[in-house]
Amino acid sequence: MNRALTEVSLFAVVVVGCLLTIVLARRARGEPSPDGGYATGHRRELSLAEAKAAAVRWTTTTNHREIGLLYIAFGTVAAIWGGIDAMMIRTHLLTPEANLWTEQTYNELFTMHGLTMLIFFVTPVFFGIGNYFLPLLIGADDMAFPRLNAIGFWLLPPSLLLARLGIVAEVTGAMLAVVVPGEWLSVLLAFQEPAIGWTMYPPLSLAPNPQTNFLLLGLHLSGIATTIGGINFIATVVYERDESIGWANLDIFSWNMLITSAIVIFAFPLLGTALLMLLLDRNFGTTFFTVEGGGPILWQHLLWFWGHPEVYIIFLPATGLMSLILPKFVGRKLFGFKFIVYSTIAIGVLSFGVWAHHMFVTGVDPRIRASFMATSIAIAVPSAIKVFNWITTMWNGDVRLAAPLILCVGSVGLFIVGGVTGIFLAVIPVDVIYHGTYYVVGHFHLIIMGIIPFMMFAASYYWYPLITGRMYDRRLAIFQSSLLVIGSGLTFMTLMALGFLEHPRRYATYPAEYSGLHVVATVGSFIIGISVLMWLYNMLWSYFQGTPVETADPWELKATQQFTPEWQWFEDRLERKHGIPPSEPEEVRPSYVPAQEERPPSLYGRIVPVARRALSDAGAGAAGGFVGTVLMTGVLLVAVALGVFDPESFANLATLVGLPANLALGYSLFLFAGMTVWPLLFLSLGEYLPGELTFITGLWYATVIASGFVIAFYTGQTGLELVTYLVFALLAHWIYGLGLAGMITYLGGRRPTSSEGPR
Amino acid sequence: MSDDASPSDADEPSATDSTGPVEPTASSESLVLTYAAPFLGVLLISVGLPLSIVGGYVVVQDGLGLCGEPAITATPADEYDDSLATIEEIPAEQLSSAEREALEEAIDSPLQEGRVSGELENRAALLEGVVVEYEGTHYYVQITSQNSCLEVQPLLFPIGAVAILMGIGGVLTPPIYRKLAGFEERMRR
Numbered sequence: 030m031n032r033a034l035t036e037v038s039l040f041a042v043v044v045v046g047c048l049l050t051i052v053l054a055r056r057a058r059g060e061p062s063p064d065g066g067y068a069t070g071h072r073r074e075l076s077l078a079e080a081k082a083a084a085v086r087w088t089t090t091t092n093h094r095e096i097g098l099l100y101i102a103f104g105t106v107a108a109i110w111g112g113i114d115a116m117m118i119r120t121h122l123l124t125p126e127a128n129l130w131t132e133q134t135y136n137e138l139f140t141m142h143g144l145t146m147l148i149f150f151v152t153p154v155f156f157g158i159g160n161y162f163l164p165l166l167i168g169a170d171d172m173a174f175p176r177l178n179a180i181g182f183w184l185l186p187p188s189l190l191l192a193r194l195g196i197v198a199e200v201t202g203a204m205l206a207v208v209v210p211g212e213w214l215s216v217l218l219a220f221q222e223p224a225i226g227w228t229m230y231p232p233l234s235l236a237p238n239p240q241t242n243f244l245l246l247g248l249h250l251s252g253i254a255t256t257i258g259g260i261n262f263i264a265t266v267v268y269e270r271d272e273s274i275g276w277a278n279l280d281i282f283s284w285n286m287l288i289t290s291a292i293v294i295f296a297f298p299l300l301g302t303a304l305l306m307l308l309l310d311r312n313f314g315t316t317f318f319t320v321e322g323g324g325p326i327l328w329q330h331l332l333w334f335w336g337h338p339e340v341y342i343i344f345l346p347a348t349g350l351m352s353l354i355l356p357k358f359v360g361r362k363l364f365g366f367k368f369i370v371y372s373t374i375a376i377g378v379l380s381f382g383v384w385a386h387h388m389f390v391t392g393v394d395p396r397i398r399a400s401f402m403a404t405s406i407a408i409a410v411p412s413a414i415k416v417f418n419w420i421t422t423m424w425n426g427d428v429r430l431a432a433p434l435i436l437c438v439g440s441v442g443l444f445i446v447g448g449v450t451g452i453f454l455a456v457i458p459v460d461v462i463y464h465g466t467y468y469v470v471g472h473f474h475l476i477i478m479g480i481i482p483f484m485m486f487a488a489s490y491y492w493y494p495l496i497t498g499r500m501y502d503r504r505l506a507i508f509q510s511s512l513l514v515i516g517s518g519l520t521f522m523t524l525m526a527l528g529f530l531e532h533p534r535r536y537a538t539y540p541a542e543y544s545g546l547h548v549v550a551t552v553g554s555f556i557i558g559i560s561v562l563m564w565l566y567n568m569l570w571s572y573f574q575g576t577p578v579e580t581a582d583p584w585e586l587k588a589t590q591q592f593t594p595e596w597q598w599f600e601d602r603l604e605r606k607h608g609i610p611p612s613e614p615e616e617v618r619p620s621y622v623p624a625q626e627e628r629p630p631s632l633y634g635r636i637v638p639v640a641r642r643a644l645s646d647a648g649a650g651a652a653g654g655f656v657g658t659v660l661m662t663g664v665l666l667v668a669v670a671l672g673v674f675d676p677e678s679f680a681n682l683a684t685l686v687g688l689p690a691n692l693a694l695g696y697s698l699f700l701f702a703g704m705t706v707w708p709l710l711f712l713s714l715g716e717y718l719p720g721e722l723t724f725i726t727g728l729w730y731a732t733v734i735a736s737g738f739v740i741a742f743y744t745g746q747t748g749l750e751l752v753t754y755l756v757f758a759l760l761a762h763w764i765y766g767l768g769l770a771g772m773i774t775y776l777g778g779r780r781p782t783s784s785e786g787p788r
Numbered sequence: 789m790s791d792d793a794s795p796s797d798a799d800e801p802s803a804t805d806s807t808g809p810v811e812p813t814a815s816s817e818s819l820v821l822t823y824a825a826p827f828l829g830v831l832l833i834s835v836g837l838p839l840s841i842v843g844g845y846v847v848v849q850d851g852l853g854l855c856g857e858p859a860i861t862a863t864p865a866d867e868y869d870d871s872l873a874t875i876e877e878i879p880a881e882q883l884s885s886a887e888r889e890a891l892e893e894a895i896d897s898p899l900q901e902g903r904v905s906g907e908l909e910n911r912a913a914l915l916e917g918v919v920v921e922y923e924g925t926h927y928y929v930q931i932t933s934q935n936s937c938l939e940v941q942p943l944l945f946p947i948g949a950v951a952i953l954m955g956i957g958g959v960l961t962p963p964i965y966r967k968l969a970g971f972e973e974r975m976r977r
Contacts (some may be wrong), residue, residue, distance in 0.1 A: 030845070030854055123838050124938060128855060129845055131933035219898030238899075431812075503812030504962065508823055512830055548838060555834035559959075671946050724968045749943045756950055774975050 032117070032134040033199040033222075039113045043562070050566055054573035088183075091175035093160050096182050098496075100157025103185055104150050105565075108482075110193070111145035114138050116558055119551040125544050127537040135537035136224030141193065143227030144244070147343065148251050149189050151477075154485055155346035156181075156258045159286045162492065163262065165595035166280045168271025173264035177257055184254035192247030195222035195240040226535070228332060231318040231325040235311055242311060249304045252297045259293030262286050271594075280593065281363060284370050285349025288377040292338045292345075295381065300335035303328065326391055333384035341380040343477065345373060347484040348415055351437055353593075354484070354491050355419055358434035359426030360589045365418040372411035379408045389460045398457055405455035412448055416441060431584075432506035433487040439514030440487075443479030443521075447472055450525065465535075468528025474521045478557075483517075486510065486564055493568070494583045495599045499575030505567050512560035520553030649776035650708030650769075657768030658703030661761040662696075668757035675744040707734065708769060727770025728763055735762035821965045829958020832951045840948025846938050847945060855937035857903045858914075860887075862894035865919055865926035872928055877919040884909040891922060891929060901932065 090096060118138045121130050130138070160178065164171055172178045190197065202217035220240040225233040234241060266287045270279070279287075307328065309315040316322025356363045363369065385393060385401040419441050428434065450472040453459045463469060486509075493501045523546050528534075532543050539547070581600030586592040668674035679695035688694050711730050718733075720726040739758045746754045813822055849855045865872050880888065886906025893902030908914070917930035957964075 120838070120841055123842055124940075126936050126938075127933065128849075128936050128938040129841070131859065131935060133859075133933060215898050221899055504822060507812055508826055511823070512827065515827075516834075551838050552831075552834045555837050556830055559830050559833060667946075671943065673943070722965075722969055722972055724972065749941050749947065753943055753947050753950075756947065760950060760954065774972050777975060 030130055031203070032130055032137065033196045034203060036110075036113055036117065036196060037200045039116075040110060043109055043113075043565075046562075047565060047569055050569045051573070054570050058573050089179070091171075091179050093164050093172045093175065093178065096172075096178050097157045097159070097161030099182055100153045100160055100185075102157075103182070103189075104152075104154030104157060107145055107149035107153065107189060108561075111142050111150055112558065112561060114142035114145065116554060118142060119554040121537065122539075122547045123551050125539050125541045132537040133224055136226075136535075137195075137222040139535065140223050140225055140227055141195075144192065144248070145189075146477075147227065147339065148248060149185070149192070151343040151481055152251075152255055153182075153185055155286075155289070155343065156255075156262075158350070158485070158488055159262060159282075159346065161496070162595055163265060163283050163286055164269065165598050166283050166593065167266060167269065167274050168594055169265055169269035171269075172261050173269050174261050178261050181254045181257035181261065184250050184257070188247045188250035188254065190247070191243045191250065193222070194243045194247075195220045198240075228336070229307070229328075230332075231307070231310070231328050232320075234307060234328075235319065242308060245304045245308050245311075249301050249308075252301045252304070255293055256297045256301075259290035259297070262290040263294070281352040281366065281369060282346075282349040285345045285352075285373055288373050289342050289345045289349075292342050292377050292380060296335045296338040296342065299331065300339075303331040303335070306331075326388070326393075329388050329391060330384070333387045334381070337384045337387065338380040340477075341376055343481055345376065347440075347481045348373070350484040350488050351419060351440060351480070352415070354433050354487050355437045356422055357491070357584055357586055357589075357591055358431055358437070359423050359428050361422055361426040362591070363418065364421040364424075365414075368414055369418050372414040375411040376408060379404060379411070383408055386455055386460070389457050390464050402455055402457050406452060409448065409452050409455070416445060416448070427589075430507065432490045432503065432510040435507060435510040435514065436483045436487040436490075439510070439517075440480045440483040443475050443483075443514070443517060446522070446525075447475030447479055450475065462531070463528060465533050466528040467524045467532045467534050470534050471521050471524035471526075471528050474524065475517075478517050478521065483513065486513065489564070489568065491584070492595075493571070493575075494578040495595065497572050497575065498603075499571055499577050500583065501567050501571040501575055505563060509560050509563040509567065512556060512563070516553050516556030516560055518553075520550050520557060523550040523553060645777070646712055647709075649773045650712055651704045652776060653769040653772030654704035654708040655700070656772045657765035658700050660768045661703070661765040664757060664761035664764055668754065668761075671753060671757075673746055673750045673753040674742070674757060678742040678744055703765070707765075708773075710734075711769060712773075723770045723774045724767060727766035729766075731762035731766025731769075732759070735759050738762065818965075822962050825961035826959045829955040829961065832955030832958060834955075836948040836951030836953075836955055838948070839944045840952060842938065842940050843942055843945030843948055846940050847942050849938060853905075855935050857905050857935050858908060858911075858931050859901050859903050859933040859935065860890050860894055860914060860929055861900045861932050862891055862902070862920075862927040862929045863900055865928050868928060872919055872926075875917060875919050875928065876913060877921070877926075878910065878913060880920055880922045882910065883920065887914075891920065891927070894929075895922070895927070903935075 087095065087099065090099075117130070118135065121127070121135050121138065123129070127135060160172065163169075198217045198220035199222075202214045205214055205217070219238075220243070221238055223229075223234075223238060223241045223244050225236070225241065229245075266279070266283055306315070306317040310317050310319060310322075318325055318328040352363055352369055382404045383401060385397060386405040389398055389401075419437075423438075450468070454463060454469065454472060490501060490506055490510075493499070527543060527546050527550070530543065530546075532539060532546075581596060581603050582592060586596060665674055669676050676692060679699060680690045680692045682695040682698050684690050686698065688698075711727070715723075715726050715730065718726045718729045720729055735758055738761075739755060742758070743754075813819070845854075880891070883891065884907045886904050887908065887910060889906075890902035890904040894900050895902075910918070911931075914929060914931045917928060920927050920929045
């Protein structure tokens with residue numbers, strides 16, 4: 030299958046879905062309200078001039094909040110792109126052989142998944158959150174260097190495009206090939222997504238593929254952007270703080286962004302240098318990383334001297350968000366604030382001293398390895414301090430159910446598993462066994478998936494009212510958060526299990542005995558994917574349709590004295606914007622009162638209604654049965670087309686009443702029974718079935734009678750055919766039940782349950 | 789499910805009031821229909837997706853020529869210095885016509901890849917990697933992807949599709965339920 034077209038199509042589907050959501054939400058917003066009142070919003074057509082003005086505004090803005098939103102939007106796009114890579118990897122691994130995509134495609138997928146997620150998703154989103162909230166938290170007007178801030182962001186889109194030019198070129202080539210001769214397009218087709226692993230180890234990264242050059246340039250550009258951002262954060266925290274905010278009362282998120290930025294300005298220039306050296310090796314004949322020169326191991330040292338701090342660059346802002354958000358939902362102050370700051374500083378320093386634990390199996394000197402083993406185990410201590418403080422913060426707190434809380438608690442759980450498995454990996458003998466297995470994949474995903482996106486989602490929910498002035502759908506958010514925790518646990522714990530079975534990682538094919546666990550991991554990953562789409566839907570839909578917030582304190586932070594400066598800013602803004610609190614009339618009345626006439630009782634009035642009722646019930650039942658049976662027939666026809674349901678069994682039905690075995694006769698009998706026997710049974714037995722609503726009762730009824738159908742019409746199907754037959758029988762009956770109950774309700778037939786009247 | 793209440797559209801709870809957040813799920817609301825049914829739905833979609841992908845792929849793979857055509861790469865032997873000295877060499881004439889076409893395609897391709905659309909007579913040798921002399925140049929030729937055909941029951945596709953549809957029904961249960969409850973209430977009035 031063509032990987033590029035598949036990926037671009039999936040991306041397009043997500044984008045179109047988002048646009049559709051926005052259009053529908055906007056349209057629904059402009060419709061008149063059902064009570065006959067006027068629409069609160071007015072539909073506004075976007076004119077060309079307005080679009081132009083918006084484009085100019087968003088491309089030239091230096092406002093920290095707008096740049097923050099741009100960063101977040103960019104990171105989200107990259108996350109969707111990298112997420113589609115991930116889904117394709119998991120789909121590839123559904124079968125032991127490489128038969129959905131080729132080995133080459135698989136290698137391209139895991140290479141670009143890693144790079145896109147690490148470089149273009151996580152860092153930009155955290156920088157976006159930092160841009161939006163850090164100045165608000167420290168009482169600054171803006172970032173220290175607003176224009177530099179804008180430049181830092183605008184370097185990112187071209188860098189992503191350069192890094193992923195392979196797909197863009199391939200899809201462009203494929204489209205142009207329709208109208209242009211193929212040989213003219215060989216240049217475009219030469220750009221193939223690199224399949225060298227995200228670590229870009231030589232000699233693989235020295236292999237001839239022009240796209241690798243563009244990838245390296247793209248990464249270099251993103252490194253420059255990140256360094257610019259890091260410098261800006263440091264300058265902002267150091268020089269732009271409000272007078273009232275000193276180092277002692279600087280909030281925990283700003284502390285984390287400060288230390289993250291410090292790591293950035295030490296780590297990223299090194300990556301840039303190493304990338305340039307690799308580019309020189311590739312294009313100008315230098316030998317930094319070739320066997321004749323510095324050797325491939327030199328690259329590993331340089332890469333991991335950036336690469337391990339990079340892990341903390343993307344991890345520390347997440348812990349900052351956790352330390353900021355968690356206390357708000359447990360009604361307690363963050364336990365051990367100082368120690369969390371110290372642990373963050375300790376991680377920042379130690380992160381540069383652990384790089385060689387990625388190289389335990391490369392044959393570096395055993396004494397050096399041992400020292401790196403010690404530092405790698407030591408870095409677990411500050412991380413454990415954080416976990417201890419988070420748990421203690423929750424201890425005895427007034428825990429309130431909300432999506433951010435579910436994400437925080439889920440994160441702590443997954444982080445503990447990910448962290449403990451990491452300590453084992455820090456031990457050389459264990460690492461030697463597990464290094465090349467799925468154990469490592471499970472371990473690092475439990476950490477980088479288990480806490481980083483979780484905290485991004487938590488932040489998006491926590492600050493959603495502040496950013497949009499509306500509340501998101503909280504039921505959906507709770508569901509989505511729980512789903513994310515379940516999906517992540519299922520996927521990455523399964524990968525751990527595969528690792529324990531010593532299943533080697535990075536292979537496109539694998540022995541068939543691992544297939545079952547791979548299917549489980551794939552199902553888990555699809556659960557994650559669905560939950561991400563739900564989040565996206567919630568964010569977009571609620572922006573237009575969410576309930577407007579009526580207070581600047583939607584989380585009751587004032588009650589626990591945690592009303593932090595950004596919410597204070599929000600309160601001031603609401604007051605400036607609206608000024609007067611909304612008033613309410615003293616009395617309200619419904620806009621429409623249905624007429625309720627009482628019928629005078631009479632002889633005629635006593636007899637006729639009973640007869641009318643009986644006729645009406647039978648009529649409604651027959652109509653419902655007819656609709657249900659016709660709908661059911663549609664489902665059964667699909668089953669016939671698939672060969673899992675034999676229409677002959679209908680013909681045999683006729684013989685039960687002494688008629689010849691004929692399909693038309695059998696079906697007529699089936700339809701007749703569907704309109705008489707089963708609706709009447711439903712009307713008489715319905716009240717003994719569960720469900721307040723007729724629809725629910727109808728579903729239960731259909732489920733019960735499906736068992737009889739399954740036995741009566743079984744024609745010897747086995748294996749998958751039997752499963753499909755059972756599924757279709759159940760589905761057909763559910764549709765029958767819904768049709769029957771819906772029609773009866775619509776026609777006003779007698780409710781099968783005993784309760785009468787509106788509830 | 790018998791304890792299900794019927795919250796209608798009209799009494800959709802407000803997210804916040806002047807004192808702070810309102811509980812997202814009203815106490816009268818069924819937890820089964822608000823959370824358990826959609827979860828079952830997501831599970832069905834997540835199981836249905838792999839089933840329908842694998843089942844669907846097996847249906848289209850022959851029609852679209854997605855399997856059974858191995859890909860080979862042809863790299864000029866001089867890129868390997870002397871390391872190909874011990875590799876078996878076969879003359880270009882020994883290649884089948886399909887193999888030769890694939891070799892020519894690979895030589896012309898910027899990616900050095902070609903597809904063998906036909907008889908693969910030298911499968912064993914090409915899997916190991918061989919040196920082929922073609923028009924005076926030596927190439928190291930090897931199968932890079934076997935493109936083996938997927939073998940599963942096509943029936944997985946409809947099963948997966950039905951699972952996805954049922955799953956979507958499950959995910960949409962909370963709003964559908966609220967709509968149906970509203971409909972039934974209106975009908976009763």
